[in-house]
Amino acid sequence: MPLVDLQAAQIFTGAKVPEGADVVVMQEEVKRMGKTISVATRPTPGLNIRRAGSEMAAGVTVLEKGRRLDARAIAACAAAGAGSVTVRRRLRVALLVTGNEIRTAGALRAEAQIWDVNTPMLTGILTQPQIDIVAVEQGIDSRDGLFLQIAELAANADLVITTGGISVGEEDHIKPALSDLGGEIHFSGVAIKPGKPVSFGRIRGAWWLGLPGNPLSAFVTWQLFGTAIVVRLTGETERVTRRHVVTGAAISRKPGRCELRPATCVGFDGQGREVVTFDAETHSGHVRGLPEADGLIFLSADCDFLPEGALVEFQPFCRN
Amino acid sequence: MPLVDLQAAQIFTGAKVPEGADVVVMQEEVKRMGKTISVATRPTPGLNIRRAGSEMAAGVTVLEKGRRLDARAIAACAAAGAGSVTVRRRLRVALLVTGNEIRTAGALRAEAQIWDVNTPMLTGILTQPQIDIVAVEQGIDSRDGLFLQIAELAANADLVITTGGISVGEEDHIKPALSDLGGEIHFSGVAIKPGKPVSFGRIRGAWWLGLPGNPLSAFVTWQLFGTAIVVRLTGETERVTRRHVVTGAAISRKPGRCELRPATCVGFDGQGREVVTFDAETHSGHVRGLPEADGLIFLSADCDFLPEGALVEFQPFCRN
Numbered sequence: 001m002p003l004v005d006l007q008a009a010q011i012f013t014g015a016k017v018p019e020g021a022d023v024v025v026m027q028e029e030v031k032r033m034g035k036t037i038s039v040a041t042r043p044t045p046g047l048n049i050r051r052a053g054s055e056m057a058a059g060v061t062v063l064e065k066g067r068r069l070d071a072r073a074i075a076a077c078a079a080a081g082a083g084s085v086t087v088r089r090r091l092r093v094a095l096l097v098t099g100n101e102i103r104t105a106g107a108l109r110a111e112a113q114i115w116d117v118n119t120p121m122l123t124g125i126l127t128q129p130q131i132d133i134v135a136v137e138q139g140i141d142s143r144d145g146l147f148l149q150i151a152e153l154a155a156n157a158d159l160v161i162t163t164g165g166i167s168v169g170e171e172d173h174i175k176p177a178l179s180d181l182g183g184e185i186h187f188s189g190v191a192i193k194p195g196k197p198v199s200f201g202r203i204r205g206a207w208w209l210g211l212p213g214n215p216l217s218a219f220v221t222w223q224l225f226g227t228a229i230v231v232r233l234t235g236e237t238e239r240v241t242r243r244h245v246v247t248g249a250a251i252s253r254k255p256g257r258c259e260l261r262p263a264t265c266v267g268f269d270g271q272g273r274e275v276v277t278f279d280a281e282t283h284s285g286h287v288r289g290l291p292e293a294d295g296l297i298f299l300s301a302d303c304d305f306l307p308e309g310a311l312v313e314f315q316p317f318c319r320n
Numbered sequence: 321m322p323l324v325d326l327q328a329a330q331i332f333t334g335a336k337v338p339e340g341a342d343v344v345v346m347q348e349e350v351k352r353m354g355k356t357i358s359v360a361t362r363p364t365p366g367l368n369i370r371r372a373g374s375e376m377a378a379g380v381t382v383l384e385k386g387r388r389l390d391a392r393a394i395a396a397c398a399a400a401g402a403g404s405v406t407v408r409r410r411l412r413v414a415l416l417v418t419g420n421e422i423r424t425a426g427a428l429r430a431e432a433q434i435w436d437v438n439t440p441m442l443t444g445i446l447t448q449p450q451i452d453i454v455a456v457e458q459g460i461d462s463r464d465g466l467f468l469q470i471a472e473l474a475a476n477a478d479l480v481i482t483t484g485g486i487s488v489g490e491e492d493h494i495k496p497a498l499s500d501l502g503g504e505i506h507f508s509g510v511a512i513k514p515g516k517p518v519s520f521g522r523i524r525g526a527w528w529l530g531l532p533g534n535p536l537s538a539f540v541t542w543q544l545f546g547t548a549i550v551v552r553l554t555g556e557t558e559r560v561t562r563r564h565v566v567t568g569a570a571i572s573r574k575p576g577r578c579e580l581r582p583a584t585c586v587g588f589d590g591q592g593r594e595v596v597t598f599d600a601e602t603h604s605g606h607v608r609g610l611p612e613a614d615g616l617i618f619l620s621a622d623c624d625f626l627p628e629g630a631l632v633e634f635q636p637f638c639r640n
Contacts (some may be wrong), residue, residue, distance in 0.1 A: 002424050012491035013484070015419035016432030055606045063611055070612035071444035071640050075535055079607050083426025101334035106403025112336030117398040124391035129435040162335070167347075171332035213333065215395055243585075244592030262350075265563075271591050272564030272631045285335065285377045287399050290392035291383055311592045319639045 008037055017049050024048035056080055066237035068130070090132040091234050094121055094157035094206075096149065098139030098165035098174065099213055117215035117287055118163040125222060125320045131233045139174075141166060145316045146177035148150065154181070154206040158233060161226070163194040164213025166197045174210060178203060191301060193257040194284035195221035200229075207233065214284035222261045223296060227318050248277040251299065251306040262293035276314065294318070328357055337369050343367035344388075353519040369449035376400055386557035388450065408450040410629075411554050414477035414526075415442055416469065418485040418494065419457030419533055437607055438483040439533035445542060445640045450554045459485060465498035465525070474501070474526040480551060481546070484533025486517045494530060496525060511621060514575040515541035520549075527553065534604035540580045543616060547638050565634040568597040570617065576623045582613035583634065596634065 003009060009018045010027075017024065023090035031038045035274040037281065051303065056062060067073050070083040077085055102116040103109050113310030119136060126133050134157050140149050146165075164190065181203055187208070188199035194217040199210035209229060211218040231238050246269050253259065263276035276297060279289055295316035299306065304311045306312070322340030322345050323329060329338045330347075337344065349360045376382060381521075382400040387393050387406065387461050397405055422436040423429050437455060444452050460469050473480050485494035486508065497504065501523055508519035508530070514537040519530035529549060531538040540578045551558050573579065583596035596617060599609055615636035620628065626632070 014419050014434070032609055038606045041501045050605060055603075055608055062608065065610055069444075072539070072607070072637065074442035075437050075539065075607040076611050078425040078435055079427050079535065081435050084423060099334050104403060105398040107400050114334070115398055115401050117395050121391050121395035121396045124389075124394045161468070167333055188625075194523050216398065219392070219395065238622070243594055244588060246592075268564060271593065273591065273593055274563055283375075285370060287392070287395040288375055288382065291387055291396050317392065 020047065022049075025072075034139060036139070045255075051082045053120045054270070064237060066235050076161055077298055088130075088235055090130055091159060092132050092134045092157045093230075094135040094153040094160045095119070095126065095137075096135065096137050096139050096153060096160065096161060096162045097122075098146075100141045102138075103307060118211075118218050119214070121219060121287070122163070122211075122222065123159065125215050125226075125318070128230075128320060130236070132232065134285050141173070142281075143173045143180070145182045146173045150174075150177055150203060154208075157206050159207045159209065159229065160203060160212060161209045161243075163211045164216050166212065175199075178208065183208060191257045192224070193259045194282065195224070195260070197255065198225055200225065203299055212284070215287045216282065217284045217288070218260075219287065219290065220262075220296060223315065223317060224260065236284050241317045242313055243276045245275075245276045245297065247280055247297070247308055247310045248275045248308055251278075251310075253281075253299060254303060255302050255304045259297040259299040261299060262289055263295060263297045264292050265294045269309070272313070274314075276312075305312040328490065342366065342369075343570070344377060348515045360392045377549070379459055384557060386555050386558055389518075390627075408555055409595070411479060411550060412452050412454045412477045413446055413532065414455040414457075414473040416455075416457050416459050416473060416480065416482045417442075418461070418483060420461045422458075424497060438533070438538050441535060441539060441607070442481065442531075442542065445638070446545075448550075450556070451550065462498050463493045463500070466493045467500045470494075471522060472498055474523040474528075477526050479529065479549065480482070481521060481531060483531045483538050486519050486530045492506055495519075497589065498528065499586045503528060511577045512541075512544070513579045514602065515544070518545055520545065522549070532604070535607045536587065536602065536610070537583075537604045539607065539610065540582075540616060542634065543637060544580065562633055562635045563594075564631050565594045565596045565631045565633055567617070567628055568595045569627055570628045571598075571623075571630075573601075573624060575622050575624045579619040580616040580635075581619060582609055583614050583615060583617045587616045589629070593631070594634075596632075623640065 003018050004020060024047065025039050025043050026113045059155055062076050063073055063319055097116060097118045101113050123133060123136055123315050135153055140146055162174050165172045183203040185199060185201040189196060190198050192264045194214065195212055197212045198221040209226060211221050238247045248266060257288045261278050261282055262276040265274045266277050269275055295314050298313040323338055324340060338449055343363045344367065345359050349359055382396050383393055417438045421433050423433050425435045427612060443456055445454060446451055455473055457469065460466055465612060470636060480493050503523040505519060505521040508517050517532045518541040521528045531541050531548045545553055568586060581598050583598040585594045586597050587595050589595055593613050615634050618633040
């Protein structure tokens with residue numbers, strides 16, 4: 001029986017609104033006396049009633065193409081009744097780490113051998129929902145060996161990432177092997193510090209990202225180039241991730257290359273801007289400071305001095 | 321045979337420094353004429369030589385206890401030769417979603433039934449390396465049923481998360497069931513908007529986080545309370561994640577509760593601070609705007625007006 005004027009009925013959170021009712025009042029706001037109730041103020045009609053379609057009208061776009069399905073995107077899909085959605089296939093990534101001086105962390109080392117940082121670091125970075133790591137290999141230390149190895153990786157991956165082996169030394173076989181494979185080098189060498197040798201191109205059906213062998217250089221160039229390449233290849237819509245921060249100390253440096261220096265957010269200045277600290281210099285082989293850092297500050301190529309309190313661009317590290 | 325004064329030998333990147341050598345010069349900087357070489361400037365002794373222990377001396381702390389093992393932490397461990405590290409066990413989390421009006425997204429619905437947003441949204445958020453989701457259940461809609469269900473969840477989890485059922489309605493059985501279980505409620509109700517009913521306590525051997533049933537309220541209270549609780553229970557060392565942003569529009573609002581409003585970073589002001597935009601009002605049941613937002617701005621309880629350009633606190637959403 002529908003409610004009539006001045007009549008009320010009790011319902012519970014989430015229940016259907018009784019026919020005839022034009023407002024729902026929270027139980028906490030209701031005073032009950034026997035078979036009658038009273039409320040302190042006259043409620044606005046429609047209050048606490050949710051009408052079908054009030055969140056999303058039929059035909060609206062719930063999620064733009066290219067949006068990563070994080071919890072917020074999943075929530076929007078669920079609210080629209082989308083119990084399953086069509087997604088792109090994952091990006092197949094192959095990793096090839098070169099350098100015959102490297103040994104697995106903790107293994108026995110001969111003189112002048114060093115631990116392999118790039119393999120665990122990059123597999124950690126690449127462990128993301130949109131990526132399938134299809135191969136992780138140690139590079140064979142000859143031009144012919146690398147030829148066969150890279151040919152096979154390129155045949156099974158969308159993106160081949162190499163570390164090291166891209167300098168001009170005669171033992172740096174990556175680029176000669178690429179040339180033997182008929183690969184194209186789109187760029188090789190960028191005026192940044194660290195990471196100058198970073199290279200990019202194409203090997204048969206796959207893209208190629210050549211990261212430097214020094215772990216910090218590999219990490220920094222991954223943040224700068226790798227993240228952007230993955231976004232592009234997966235079709236994800238890019239979001240601005242850089243912001244501005246204030247230097248917590250003066251910087252004196254040799255100009256010439258744009259520098260990306262790991263920095264840590266430590267507080268705020270009087271304008272509410274984040275203040276960052278950083279090492280006085282960074283070493284392309286040293287990763288010890290990375291866990292404490294939050295992102296990279298950009299020091300422009302021609303800058304030889306920045307006072308404390310200078311505004312600089314800042315790119316937070318990607319989530320992994 | 322060791323090198324003698326003014327003698328050089330060719331080596332490749334990463335190779336051992338020949339005995340007697342005190343500097344390594346990059347091949348690009350060397351001019352070769354038959355059996356002699358020349359360099360343009362006198363190199364500083366030690367240049368390009370990496371001595372054992374130069375990155376980390378024996379006995380230094382590589383990583384503080386409680387640091388999450390992301391790629392940067394893994395890199396530091398690998399550089400120290402730590403091929404394996406001891407980690408804490410994952411936090412066991414059980415999720416119980418209540419409300420007999422909810423149906424799985426996309427399933428058939430009767431009148432006045434709504435899609436279940438909380439289950440997919442929260443399982444998405446909880447899919448993190450430090451968490452084991454041990455159970456995801458739909459709440460039984462009676463006090464006795466919930467008693468048995470929560471007793472079993474609490475016996476197998478470190479943290480039981482419930483959504484809904486914590487208001488004062490007679491069908492809100494969570495708190496009565498908790499009381500039957502001898503649970504303790506440490507707090508219930510916080511003067512925030514959305515998310516006022518958020519509750520926290522203990523059920524036998526487990527912690528309990530009671531999130532509101534409205535999806536936006538559940539999401540916001542997860543960001544505020546859930547993330548902090550997980551950090552505490554996993555022993556992770558907390559990092560400051562809030563910063564300050566500038567409002568891109570004026571805000572008029574009813575004072576009384578601290579408001580957490582989803583906001584999107586859209587650019588920068590003249591001081592280099594991020595400018596955010598937001599909806600003029602938010603609805604505790606609507607999640608449609610969440611995918612476009614980047615975090616929450618904090619509007620203090622007594623604030624009834626904020627001009628455009630005001631500095632407000634901002635908490636970026638957690639990574640999932």
